Amino acid sequence: DLCNIERIEATLQRHGDRFKERVFTETEQRKAESRVHAVAATYAKRWAAKEACSKALGTGLRMGIAWKDMAVTNLRSGQPVMQVTGWAAERLRSMTPAGHEAVIHVTLTDDHPWAQAFVVIEARPVAPGHS
Template structure:
């Protein structure tokens, strides 16, 4: 069963300008260590950060909270599975919100897709509840 859906479109040029203006302070406030390590290795650094920023916004929408109810940026992190497929890892209040959404006897599956076509980055999240067992 689908518990939540979220999408976000992010302007890569806006993220590039934010990186130029606030640099490490912005990156440390919004992105996890794993996200920073991955994005800093990319030639298209701003696009990498923009895809992850869009994913966080989309995840917050799928959770039904937006970025309120105490959920912080760094509690939602884009991770890559061994296949390279993106996934989302939640901690803190974001993980607690997800747990509260689940019906008894179910586990959450987060589906994430991210892409970019400059000047835009796009992310789409679907939260699915699957029966345990």
């Protein structure tokens, strides 16, 4: 999914905390606010990731799935990780075949004025005896 960084920057200026608190988790907000020279780009990449995740779930932002049900965090290495909760987690469970575990792959990039995210959901077979 693509997101225009300038659009997010304008939304942040216009709606500030109200926008951030409606869409982004506290962890996502801390990450973005710590990136002093890339605040809007950081938010835009996470917005794009949430859009991409909702599409990978096959729902978009419908069926009770909320923005904060999907959150991008980072491993120590910096690798982005998508975490799902609430209705997004329910949807993920319902679409994962028996004998499989869902693995969400996410990648983020930006090149002003665009932020981009790809989300792929893999159904990985569970090894016998591991559930």
